[in-house]
Amino acid sequence: MTIGSLLGDRSVALRIDNFSKNGRIVNVETSERPESVVARPGKRERTHAQLVDAALRVIARKDAAALSILELAHEAEVSHGTVYNYFRTREEIVDAVALRLADDFSEQQSQMFAGLEEGAARLTLAVRHFVLRAAEDRAWGLVFLRVSAAAARLGHTVTLKTLGNLRRGLKAGTFRYESEAAALDLVFGTTLAGMRTVLDGRAGRGHDRDIAYTVLRGLGATRSEAERLVARPFPDLDAAGGTAVGSNAGARRSPPPRSR
Amino acid sequence: MTIGSLLGDRSVALRIDNFSKNGRIVNVETSERPESVVARPGKRERTHAQLVDAALRVIARKDAAALSILELAHEAEVSHGTVYNYFRTREEIVDAVALRLADDFSEQQSQMFAGLEEGAARLTLAVRHFVLRAAEDRAWGLVFLRVSAAAARLGHTVTLKTLGNLRRGLKAGTFRYESEAAALDLVFGTTLAGMRTVLDGRAGRGHDRDIAYTVLRGLGATRSEAERLVARPFPDLDAAGGTAVGSNAGARRSPPPRSR
Numbered sequence: 001m002t003i004g005s006l007l008g009d010r011s012v013a014l015r016i017d018n019f020s021k022n023g024r025i026v027n028v029e030t031s032e033r034p035e036s037v038v039a040r041p042g043k044r045e046r047t048h049a050q051l052v053d054a055a056l057r058v059i060a061r062k063d064a065a066a067l068s069i070l071e072l073a074h075e076a077e078v079s080h081g082t083v084y085n086y087f088r089t090r091e092e093i094v095d096a097v098a099l100r101l102a103d104d105f106s107e108q109q110s111q112m113f114a115g116l117e118e119g120a121a122r123l124t125l126a127v128r129h130f131v132l133r134a135a136e137d138r139a140w141g142l143v144f145l146r147v148s149a150a151a152a153r154l155g156h157t158v159t160l161k162t163l164g165n166l167r168r169g170l171k172a173g174t175f176r177y178e179s180e181a182a183a184l185d186l187v188f189g190t191t192l193a194g195m196r197t198v199l200d201g202r203a204g205r206g207h208d209r210d211i212a213y214t215v216l217r218g219l220g221a222t223r224s225e226a227e228r229l230v231a232r233p234f235p236d237l238d239a240a241g242g243t244a245v246g247s248n249a250g251a252r253r254s255p256p257p258r259s260r
Numbered sequence: 261m262t263i264g265s266l267l268g269d270r271s272v273a274l275r276i277d278n279f280s281k282n283g284r285i286v287n288v289e290t291s292e293r294p295e296s297v298v299a300r301p302g303k304r305e306r307t308h309a310q311l312v313d314a315a316l317r318v319i320a321r322k323d324a325a326a327l328s329i330l331e332l333a334h335e336a337e338v339s340h341g342t343v344y345n346y347f348r349t350r351e352e353i354v355d356a357v358a359l360r361l362a363d364d365f366s367e368q369q370s371q372m373f374a375g376l377e378e379g380a381a382r383l384t385l386a387v388r389h390f391v392l393r394a395a396e397d398r399a400w401g402l403v404f405l406r407v408s409a410a411a412a413r414l415g416h417t418v419t420l421k422t423l424g425n426l427r428r429g430l431k432a433g434t435f436r437y438e439s440e441a442a443a444l445d446l447v448f449g450t451t452l453a454g455m456r457t458v459l460d461g462r463a464g465r466g467h468d469r470d471i472a473y474t475v476l477r478g479l480g481a482t483r484s485e486a487e488r489l490v491a492r493p494f495p496d497l498d499a500a501g502g503t504a505v506g507s508n509a510g511a512r513r514s515p516p517p518r519s520r
Binding site (some may be wrong): 003064105129149176177179181182183184185186188189190191192193194196202203204207210214215217218220223251258 | 409436437438439441442443444445447448449450451453454455456457462463464467470471473474475477478479480483484
Protein backbone atom coordinates (compact mmCIF):
# COMPACT_ATOMS: atom_id res chain seq x y z
CA MET A 1 0.00 0.00 0.00
CA THR A 2 1.45 3.38 -0.93
CA ILE A 3 1.34 6.41 1.31
CA GLY A 4 -0.77 8.02 -1.39
CA SER A 5 -3.38 5.29 -1.24
CA LEU A 6 -3.37 5.41 2.54
CA LEU A 7 -4.18 9.08 2.34
CA GLY A 8 -7.09 8.33 0.07
CA ASP A 9 -8.56 6.46 3.03
CA ARG A 10 -11.63 8.35 4.20
CA SER A 11 -11.17 7.26 7.80
CA VAL A 12 -8.07 9.45 7.86
CA ALA A 13 -9.90 12.47 6.55
CA LEU A 14 -12.73 11.93 8.99
CA ARG A 15 -10.64 11.41 12.07
CA ILE A 16 -7.75 13.81 11.64
CA ASP A 17 -9.71 16.58 13.35
CA ASN A 18 -8.87 15.34 16.80
CA PHE A 19 -5.39 15.21 18.26
CA SER A 20 -4.72 14.86 21.93
CA LYS A 21 -3.00 17.70 23.71
CA ASN A 22 -1.61 17.02 27.17
CA GLY A 23 -3.79 13.97 27.42
CA ARG A 24 -6.99 15.78 26.40
CA ILE A 25 -8.66 15.74 23.04
CA VAL A 26 -8.16 18.92 21.07
CA ASN A 27 -10.09 19.80 17.97
CA VAL A 28 -7.32 20.92 15.63
CA GLU A 29 -9.92 22.13 13.13
CA THR A 30 -10.75 25.04 15.40
CA SER A 31 -7.60 25.09 17.51
CA GLU A 32 -9.77 24.75 20.58
CA ARG A 33 -7.70 24.25 23.73
CA PRO A 34 -9.17 23.39 27.11
CA GLU A 35 -8.67 26.58 29.09
CA SER A 36 -8.21 24.74 32.34
CA VAL A 37 -5.21 22.73 31.11
CA VAL A 38 -2.86 25.46 29.94
CA ALA A 39 -2.26 29.01 31.04
CA ARG A 40 -3.93 31.43 28.62
CA PRO A 41 -1.23 31.80 25.98
CA GLY A 42 -0.09 35.07 24.45
CA LYS A 43 -0.88 36.01 20.87
CA ARG A 44 2.46 34.73 19.60
CA GLU A 45 2.01 31.30 21.26
CA ARG A 46 -1.56 31.11 19.95
CA THR A 47 -0.50 31.83 16.37
CA HIS A 48 2.37 29.33 16.62
CA ALA A 49 0.00 26.63 17.88
CA GLN A 50 -2.48 27.54 15.13
CA LEU A 51 0.23 27.12 12.47
CA VAL A 52 1.35 23.75 13.92
CA ASP A 53 -2.30 22.62 13.90
CA ALA A 54 -2.62 23.66 10.26
CA ALA A 55 0.66 21.87 9.39
CA LEU A 56 -0.68 18.72 11.06
CA ARG A 57 -3.77 18.83 8.86
CA VAL A 58 -1.70 19.35 5.68
CA ILE A 59 0.73 16.52 6.57
CA ALA A 60 -2.21 14.26 7.34
CA ARG A 61 -3.37 14.75 3.75
CA LYS A 62 0.04 14.42 2.02
CA ASP A 63 3.75 13.84 2.55
CA ALA A 64 5.63 16.03 4.97
CA ALA A 65 8.24 16.58 2.26
CA ALA A 66 5.64 18.18 0.00
CA LEU A 67 4.46 20.73 2.59
CA SER A 68 5.17 24.29 1.51
CA ILE A 69 5.09 27.63 3.31
CA LEU A 70 2.52 28.77 0.76
CA GLU A 71 0.27 25.80 1.45
CA LEU A 72 0.59 26.25 5.20
CA ALA A 73 -0.39 29.93 4.90
CA HIS A 74 -3.44 28.92 2.85
CA GLU A 75 -4.46 26.19 5.33
CA ALA A 76 -4.02 28.46 8.37
CA GLU A 77 -5.76 31.36 6.60
CA VAL A 78 -2.91 33.74 7.36
CA SER A 79 -0.57 35.66 5.08
CA HIS A 80 2.62 34.26 3.64
CA GLY A 81 4.53 36.82 5.72
CA THR A 82 2.90 35.65 8.96
CA VAL A 83 4.20 32.12 8.40
CA TYR A 84 7.71 33.49 7.78
CA ASN A 85 7.52 35.26 11.15
CA TYR A 86 7.45 31.80 12.74
CA PHE A 87 9.14 29.38 10.34
CA ARG A 88 11.82 29.95 7.71
CA THR A 89 11.84 26.50 6.11
CA ARG A 90 9.71 23.41 5.64
CA GLU A 91 12.15 21.52 7.87
CA GLU A 92 11.39 23.87 10.77
CA ILE A 93 7.67 23.26 10.37
CA VAL A 94 8.06 19.46 10.23
CA ASP A 95 10.29 19.59 13.31
CA ALA A 96 7.65 21.64 15.17
CA VAL A 97 4.97 19.10 14.27
CA ALA A 98 7.21 16.20 15.31
CA LEU A 99 8.01 17.87 18.64
CA ARG A 100 4.33 18.54 19.26
CA LEU A 101 3.37 14.90 18.64
CA ALA A 102 6.30 13.55 20.66
CA ASP A 103 5.73 15.95 23.57
CA ASP A 104 2.02 15.11 23.75
CA PHE A 105 2.75 11.42 23.71
CA SER A 106 5.53 11.72 26.25
CA GLU A 107 3.20 13.64 28.56
CA GLN A 108 0.60 10.87 28.33
CA GLN A 109 3.22 8.25 29.12
CA SER A 110 4.45 10.18 32.15
CA GLN A 111 0.93 10.02 33.59
CA MET A 112 0.70 6.35 32.73
CA PHE A 113 4.02 5.48 34.37
CA ALA A 114 3.47 7.41 37.59
CA GLY A 115 4.76 5.21 40.42
CA LEU A 116 6.38 2.65 38.13
CA GLU A 117 10.11 2.60 38.88
CA GLU A 118 11.41 -0.43 36.95
CA GLY A 119 13.14 0.74 33.74
CA ALA A 120 12.41 -2.47 31.84
CA ALA A 121 8.72 -2.29 32.77
CA ARG A 122 8.46 1.37 31.68
CA LEU A 123 10.20 0.57 28.39
CA THR A 124 7.86 -2.37 27.77
CA LEU A 125 4.76 -0.22 28.27
CA ALA A 126 6.19 2.60 26.15
CA VAL A 127 6.88 0.28 23.20
CA ARG A 128 3.42 -1.30 23.49
CA HIS A 129 1.82 2.14 23.77
CA PHE A 130 3.27 3.31 20.43
CA VAL A 131 2.05 0.19 18.62
CA LEU A 132 -1.38 0.29 20.32
CA ARG A 133 -1.85 3.97 19.54
CA ALA A 134 -1.16 3.34 15.84
CA ALA A 135 -3.83 0.59 15.93
CA GLU A 136 -6.35 2.78 17.75
CA ASP A 137 -5.83 6.07 15.96
CA ARG A 138 -4.85 5.47 12.36
CA ALA A 139 -4.59 9.18 11.52
CA TRP A 140 -2.17 9.77 14.37
CA GLY A 141 -0.09 6.73 13.38
CA LEU A 142 0.22 7.82 9.75
CA VAL A 143 1.25 11.35 10.68
CA PHE A 144 3.68 10.07 13.31
CA LEU A 145 5.45 7.75 10.85
CA ARG A 146 5.53 10.48 8.23
CA VAL A 147 7.11 13.10 10.47
CA SER A 148 9.47 10.61 12.11
CA ALA A 149 10.93 9.87 8.67
CA ALA A 150 11.35 13.56 7.85
CA ALA A 151 12.06 15.35 11.12
CA ALA A 152 15.50 16.14 12.47
CA ARG A 153 14.48 16.59 16.09
CA LEU A 154 11.77 14.00 16.61
CA GLY A 155 11.91 12.42 19.96
CA HIS A 156 14.80 14.19 21.63
CA THR A 157 12.70 13.92 24.78
CA VAL A 158 11.69 10.39 23.83
CA THR A 159 15.36 9.47 23.28
CA LEU A 160 16.38 10.78 26.70
CA LYS A 161 13.54 8.94 28.45
CA THR A 162 14.33 5.73 26.57
CA LEU A 163 18.02 6.00 27.49
CA GLY A 164 17.02 6.42 31.12
CA ASN A 165 14.92 3.23 31.00
CA LEU A 166 17.66 1.30 29.17
CA ARG A 167 20.29 2.27 31.75
CA ARG A 168 18.03 1.45 34.68
CA GLY A 169 17.30 -1.95 33.13
CA LEU A 170 21.02 -2.55 32.60
CA LYS A 171 21.84 -1.57 36.17
CA ALA A 172 19.09 -3.86 37.49
CA GLY A 173 20.54 -6.74 35.46
CA THR A 174 17.38 -7.23 33.37
CA PHE A 175 19.09 -5.99 30.20
CA ARG A 176 22.48 -7.17 28.97
CA TYR A 177 23.50 -5.14 25.92
CA GLU A 178 26.93 -3.85 24.91
CA SER A 179 26.24 -1.06 22.44
CA GLU A 180 23.87 1.68 23.58
CA ALA A 181 23.60 2.98 19.99
CA ALA A 182 22.50 -0.46 18.74
CA ALA A 183 20.06 -0.76 21.68
CA LEU A 184 18.42 2.55 20.70
CA ASP A 185 18.28 1.46 17.03
CA LEU A 186 16.62 -1.76 18.17
CA VAL A 187 13.98 -0.01 20.28
CA PHE A 188 13.09 2.79 17.83
CA GLY A 189 13.54 0.79 14.61
CA THR A 190 11.48 -2.21 15.72
CA THR A 191 8.75 -0.04 17.27
CA LEU A 192 8.36 2.12 14.14
CA ALA A 193 8.37 -0.99 11.91
CA GLY A 194 5.72 -2.51 14.20
CA MET A 195 3.58 0.62 13.84
CA ARG A 196 3.94 0.46 10.05
CA THR A 197 2.90 -3.23 10.06
CA VAL A 198 -0.19 -2.36 12.11
CA LEU A 199 -1.11 0.55 9.81
CA ASP A 200 -0.66 -1.62 6.71
CA GLY A 201 -3.08 -4.15 8.21
CA ARG A 202 -0.44 -6.91 8.28
CA ALA A 203 -0.38 -7.38 12.06
CA GLY A 204 -2.42 -9.80 14.11
CA ARG A 205 -3.94 -8.95 17.47
CA GLY A 206 -1.35 -8.69 20.19
CA HIS A 207 1.31 -7.23 17.90
CA ASP A 208 2.10 -4.72 20.66
CA ARG A 209 3.08 -7.58 22.97
CA ASP A 210 4.98 -9.43 20.22
CA ILE A 211 7.00 -6.30 19.37
CA ALA A 212 7.75 -5.59 23.04
CA TYR A 213 8.80 -9.22 23.65
CA THR A 214 11.15 -9.12 20.63
CA VAL A 215 12.69 -5.83 21.78
CA LEU A 216 13.21 -7.15 25.33
CA ARG A 217 14.92 -10.30 24.01
CA GLY A 218 17.12 -8.14 21.76
CA LEU A 219 18.17 -6.17 24.83
CA GLY A 220 19.28 -9.42 26.46
CA ALA A 221 16.32 -10.12 28.75
CA THR A 222 15.78 -13.84 29.41
CA ARG A 223 12.66 -15.56 28.10
CA SER A 224 11.06 -15.67 31.53
CA GLU A 225 11.88 -12.00 32.22
CA ALA A 226 10.46 -10.95 28.85
CA GLU A 227 7.34 -13.05 29.43
CA ARG A 228 6.80 -11.51 32.86
CA LEU A 229 7.19 -8.00 31.46
CA VAL A 230 4.79 -8.37 28.51
CA ALA A 231 2.22 -10.16 30.71
CA ARG A 232 1.62 -6.98 32.73
CA PRO A 233 -1.80 -5.50 32.01
CA PHE A 234 -1.78 -2.21 30.14
CA PRO A 235 -2.75 0.72 32.42
CA ASP A 236 -6.09 2.37 31.81
CA LEU A 237 -5.29 5.49 29.82
CA ASP A 238 -8.79 6.85 30.20
CA ALA A 239 -8.38 6.99 33.98
CA ALA A 240 -5.13 8.88 33.47
CA GLY A 241 -6.68 11.80 31.61
CA GLY A 242 -7.98 10.22 28.42
CA THR A 243 -6.58 10.05 24.90
CA ALA A 244 -7.98 10.30 21.40
CA VAL A 245 -9.31 6.79 21.03
CA GLY A 246 -10.82 5.66 17.74
CA SER A 247 -13.71 3.34 17.07
CA ASN A 248 -11.39 0.32 17.12
CA ALA A 249 -10.41 0.94 20.73
CA GLY A 250 -10.90 -2.75 21.43
CA ALA A 251 -7.47 -3.28 19.86
CA ARG A 252 -6.00 -2.20 23.20
CA ARG A 253 -7.36 -5.38 24.73
CA SER A 254 -4.69 -7.52 23.13
CA PRO A 255 -4.89 -11.20 24.01
CA PRO A 256 -2.72 -12.59 26.80
CA PRO A 257 0.78 -13.48 25.61
CA ARG A 258 1.33 -16.91 24.13
CA SER A 259 3.51 -19.19 26.16
CA ARG A 260 6.87 -19.39 24.42
CA MET B 261 20.56 16.81 11.01
CA THR B 262 17.69 17.37 8.58
CA ILE B 263 17.33 15.61 5.26
CA GLY B 264 17.62 19.04 3.68
CA SER B 265 20.98 19.68 5.26
CA LEU B 266 22.17 16.20 4.32
CA LEU B 267 21.33 16.98 0.73
CA GLY B 268 23.36 20.13 0.93
CA ASP B 269 26.36 17.87 1.60
CA ARG B 270 28.67 18.12 -1.40
CA SER B 271 29.93 14.58 -0.97
CA VAL B 272 26.46 13.42 -1.95
CA ALA B 273 26.38 15.52 -5.08
CA LEU B 274 29.86 14.36 -6.03
CA ARG B 275 29.29 10.68 -5.49
CA ILE B 276 25.74 10.13 -6.69
CA ASP B 277 26.93 9.56 -10.27
CA ASN B 278 27.86 5.97 -9.61
CA PHE B 279 25.40 3.27 -8.66
CA SER B 280 26.20 -0.39 -8.89
CA LYS B 281 24.21 -2.49 -11.34
CA ASN B 282 24.47 -6.25 -11.06
CA GLY B 283 27.59 -5.88 -8.98
CA ARG B 284 29.31 -3.55 -11.47
CA ILE B 285 29.62 0.19 -11.24
CA VAL B 286 27.33 2.03 -13.60
CA ASN B 287 27.63 5.69 -14.36
CA VAL B 288 24.04 6.84 -14.02
CA GLU B 289 24.94 10.24 -15.47
CA THR B 290 25.34 8.66 -18.91
CA SER B 291 23.31 5.49 -18.35
CA GLU B 292 26.39 3.50 -19.38
CA ARG B 293 25.86 -0.24 -18.91
CA PRO B 294 28.56 -2.86 -19.25
CA GLU B 295 27.59 -4.65 -22.47
CA SER B 296 28.95 -7.97 -21.25
CA VAL B 297 26.65 -8.10 -18.23
CA VAL B 298 23.24 -7.66 -19.79
CA ALA B 299 21.76 -8.63 -23.09
CA ARG B 300 21.47 -5.57 -25.35
CA PRO B 301 18.09 -4.22 -24.27
CA GLY B 302 15.34 -3.04 -26.57
CA LYS B 303 14.43 0.62 -26.92
CA ARG B 304 11.61 0.40 -24.38
CA GLU B 305 13.87 -1.21 -21.74
CA ARG B 306 16.58 1.37 -22.44
CA THR B 307 14.19 4.29 -22.00
CA HIS B 308 12.75 2.76 -18.82
CA ALA B 309 16.25 2.33 -17.38
CA GLN B 310 17.14 5.88 -18.43
CA LEU B 311 14.06 7.23 -16.60
CA VAL B 312 14.86 5.23 -13.45
CA ASP B 313 18.45 6.56 -13.60
CA ALA B 314 17.10 10.12 -13.88
CA ALA B 315 14.67 9.52 -10.99
CA LEU B 316 17.59 8.25 -8.87
CA ARG B 317 19.46 11.50 -9.51
CA VAL B 318 16.42 13.65 -8.64
CA ILE B 319 15.70 11.68 -5.45
CA ALA B 320 19.38 11.92 -4.47
CA ARG B 321 19.00 15.71 -4.53
CA LYS B 322 15.62 15.96 -2.79
CA ASP B 323 12.84 14.01 -1.17
CA ALA B 324 11.13 11.21 -3.06
CA ALA B 325 7.79 12.76 -2.12
CA ALA B 326 8.69 15.95 -3.99
CA LEU B 327 9.58 14.21 -7.26
CA SER B 328 7.24 15.21 -10.09
CA ILE B 329 6.64 13.82 -13.55
CA LEU B 330 7.56 17.25 -14.92
CA GLU B 331 10.88 17.27 -13.07
CA LEU B 332 11.68 13.73 -14.17
CA ALA B 333 11.03 14.65 -17.80
CA HIS B 334 13.35 17.64 -17.44
CA GLU B 335 16.10 15.55 -15.79
CA ALA B 336 15.88 12.75 -18.36
CA GLU B 337 15.67 15.27 -21.22
CA VAL B 338 12.56 13.66 -22.65
CA SER B 339 9.06 14.99 -23.17
CA HIS B 340 6.36 14.97 -20.54
CA GLY B 341 4.42 12.51 -22.72
CA THR B 342 7.35 10.08 -22.86
CA VAL B 343 7.40 9.83 -19.07
CA TYR B 344 3.64 9.16 -19.05
CA ASN B 345 4.24 6.26 -21.46
CA TYR B 346 6.14 4.55 -18.64
CA PHE B 347 4.80 5.94 -15.34
CA ARG B 348 1.41 7.36 -14.43
CA THR B 349 2.17 8.55 -10.91
CA ARG B 350 5.05 9.56 -8.66
CA GLU B 351 4.38 6.44 -6.59
CA GLU B 352 5.11 4.24 -9.62
CA ILE B 353 8.43 6.01 -10.17
CA VAL B 354 9.47 5.69 -6.53
CA ASP B 355 8.53 2.01 -6.58
CA ALA B 356 10.65 1.48 -9.72
CA VAL B 357 13.64 3.15 -8.06
CA ALA B 358 13.14 1.11 -4.89
CA LEU B 359 12.92 -2.15 -6.87
CA ARG B 360 16.05 -1.23 -8.82
CA LEU B 361 18.05 -0.56 -5.63
CA ALA B 362 16.71 -3.67 -3.87
CA ASP B 363 17.26 -5.93 -6.90
CA ASP B 364 20.84 -4.73 -7.36
CA PHE B 365 21.59 -5.26 -3.71
CA SER B 366 19.92 -8.65 -3.62
CA GLU B 367 21.99 -9.72 -6.63
CA GLN B 368 25.21 -8.71 -4.87
CA GLN B 369 24.18 -10.64 -1.77
CA SER B 370 23.41 -13.77 -3.78
CA GLN B 371 26.99 -13.75 -5.10
CA MET B 372 28.30 -13.14 -1.58
CA PHE B 373 26.30 -16.00 -0.07
CA ALA B 374 27.10 -18.62 -2.69
CA GLY B 375 27.78 -21.88 -0.85
CA LEU B 376 26.59 -20.57 2.51
CA GLU B 377 23.64 -22.70 3.63
CA GLU B 378 23.05 -21.66 7.25
CA GLY B 379 20.06 -19.31 7.42
CA ALA B 380 21.28 -17.51 10.55
CA ALA B 381 24.70 -16.92 8.96
CA ARG B 382 23.15 -15.53 5.75
CA LEU B 383 20.87 -13.25 7.76
CA THR B 384 23.81 -12.00 9.82
CA LEU B 385 25.82 -11.11 6.71
CA ALA B 386 22.80 -9.51 5.03
CA VAL B 387 22.14 -7.23 8.02
CA ARG B 388 25.83 -6.26 8.29
CA HIS B 389 25.96 -5.65 4.52
CA PHE B 390 23.16 -3.06 4.64
CA VAL B 391 24.82 -1.16 7.50
CA LEU B 392 28.30 -1.38 5.90
CA ARG B 393 27.01 -0.22 2.54
CA ALA B 394 25.45 2.88 4.13
CA ALA B 395 28.83 3.61 5.76
CA GLU B 396 30.76 3.06 2.52
CA ASP B 397 28.45 4.77 0.06
CA ARG B 398 26.65 7.67 1.70
CA ALA B 399 24.72 8.62 -1.43
CA TRP B 400 23.35 5.09 -1.80
CA GLY B 401 22.41 4.99 1.89
CA LEU B 402 20.52 8.28 1.76
CA VAL B 403 18.58 7.28 -1.34
CA PHE B 404 17.84 3.84 0.07
CA LEU B 405 16.38 5.25 3.30
CA ARG B 406 14.41 7.84 1.36
CA VAL B 407 12.79 5.36 -1.02
CA SER B 408 12.25 2.74 1.70
CA ALA B 409 10.12 5.30 3.58
CA ALA B 410 8.08 6.16 0.49
CA ALA B 411 7.88 3.00 -1.63
CA ALA B 412 5.06 0.49 -1.56
CA ARG B 413 6.98 -2.42 -3.05
CA LEU B 414 10.48 -2.02 -1.64
CA GLY B 415 12.06 -5.27 -0.81
CA HIS B 416 9.43 -7.79 -1.85
CA THR B 417 12.40 -9.90 -2.94
CA VAL B 418 14.30 -8.90 0.18
CA THR B 419 11.32 -9.88 2.35
CA LEU B 420 11.06 -13.33 0.75
CA LYS B 421 14.80 -13.98 1.15
CA THR B 422 14.71 -12.78 4.76
CA LEU B 423 11.74 -15.04 5.53
CA GLY B 424 13.66 -17.97 4.04
CA ASN B 425 16.65 -17.28 6.30
CA LEU B 426 14.42 -16.79 9.36
CA ARG B 427 12.63 -20.11 8.79
CA ARG B 428 15.87 -21.99 8.19
CA GLY B 429 17.30 -20.52 11.40
CA LEU B 430 14.16 -21.52 13.30
CA LYS B 431 14.25 -25.07 11.92
CA ALA B 432 17.94 -25.38 12.82
CA GLY B 433 17.12 -24.28 16.37
CA THR B 434 19.34 -21.16 16.22
CA PHE B 435 16.33 -18.84 16.32
CA ARG B 436 13.46 -19.11 18.79
CA TYR B 437 10.79 -16.55 17.91
CA GLU B 438 7.02 -16.85 18.05
CA SER B 439 5.74 -14.09 15.80
CA GLU B 440 7.10 -14.01 12.27
CA ALA B 441 5.64 -10.52 11.75
CA ALA B 442 7.50 -9.22 14.81
CA ALA B 443 10.68 -10.99 13.66
CA LEU B 444 10.49 -9.20 10.29
CA ASP B 445 9.82 -5.86 12.02
CA LEU B 446 12.87 -6.50 14.19
CA VAL B 447 15.17 -7.29 11.25
CA PHE B 448 14.04 -4.49 8.92
CA GLY B 449 13.37 -1.86 11.59
CA THR B 450 16.65 -2.30 13.43
CA THR B 451 18.68 -2.51 10.21
CA LEU B 452 17.14 0.67 8.75
CA ALA B 453 17.60 2.48 12.10
CA GLY B 454 21.23 1.29 12.13
CA MET B 455 21.75 2.68 8.62
CA ARG B 456 20.24 6.01 9.70
CA THR B 457 22.56 6.14 12.74
CA VAL B 458 25.58 5.50 10.49
CA LEU B 459 24.47 8.18 8.00
CA ASP B 460 23.91 10.70 10.79
CA GLY B 461 27.45 10.07 12.00
CA ARG B 462 26.28 8.78 15.39
CA ALA B 463 27.66 5.24 15.05
CA GLY B 464 31.04 3.98 16.17
CA ARG B 465 33.12 1.52 14.15
CA GLY B 466 31.69 -1.96 14.19
CA HIS B 467 28.08 -0.76 14.23
CA ASP B 468 27.34 -3.43 11.59
CA ARG B 469 28.37 -6.15 14.06
CA ASP B 470 26.53 -4.48 16.95
CA ILE B 471 23.32 -4.24 14.93
CA ALA B 472 23.59 -7.86 13.73
CA TYR B 473 24.29 -9.08 17.30
CA THR B 474 21.24 -7.20 18.62
CA VAL B 475 19.02 -8.62 15.87
CA LEU B 476 20.25 -12.18 16.50
CA ARG B 477 19.55 -11.87 20.22
CA GLY B 478 16.09 -10.47 19.44
CA LEU B 479 15.44 -13.58 17.33
CA GLY B 480 16.28 -15.73 20.33
CA ALA B 481 19.86 -16.76 19.52
CA THR B 482 21.97 -17.42 22.62
CA ARG B 483 24.87 -15.13 23.44
CA SER B 484 27.43 -17.69 22.30
CA GLU B 485 25.55 -18.36 19.04
CA ALA B 486 25.23 -14.63 18.33
CA GLU B 487 28.94 -14.13 19.11
CA ARG B 488 29.95 -16.95 16.78
CA LEU B 489 27.78 -15.55 13.97
CA VAL B 490 29.03 -11.95 14.16
CA ALA B 491 32.65 -13.11 14.50
CA ARG B 492 32.61 -14.50 10.94
CA PRO B 493 34.76 -12.41 8.61
CA PHE B 494 32.86 -10.45 6.00
CA PRO B 495 33.32 -11.95 2.50
CA ASP B 496 35.39 -9.97 0.03
CA LEU B 497 32.82 -8.21 -2.14
CA ASP B 498 35.45 -7.08 -4.62
CA ALA B 499 36.32 -10.69 -5.42
CA ALA B 500 32.64 -11.35 -6.03
CA GLY B 501 32.26 -8.80 -8.79
CA GLY B 502 32.91 -5.50 -7.05
CA THR B 503 30.59 -2.86 -5.68
CA ALA B 504 30.49 0.93 -5.67
CA VAL B 505 32.88 1.62 -2.82
CA GLY B 506 33.48 5.16 -1.62
CA SER B 507 36.59 6.79 -0.24
CA ASN B 508 35.74 5.59 3.27
CA ALA B 509 35.92 1.95 2.22
CA GLY B 510 38.01 1.21 5.31
CA ALA B 511 34.74 1.24 7.25
CA ARG B 512 34.20 -2.30 6.04
CA ARG B 513 37.09 -3.46 8.17
CA SER B 514 35.08 -3.22 11.36
CA PRO B 515 36.98 -4.22 14.49
CA PRO B 516 36.59 -7.71 15.93
CA PRO B 517 33.52 -8.05 18.14
CA ARG B 518 33.86 -7.15 21.79
CA SER B 519 33.56 -10.02 24.19
CA ARG B 520 30.16 -9.77 25.87
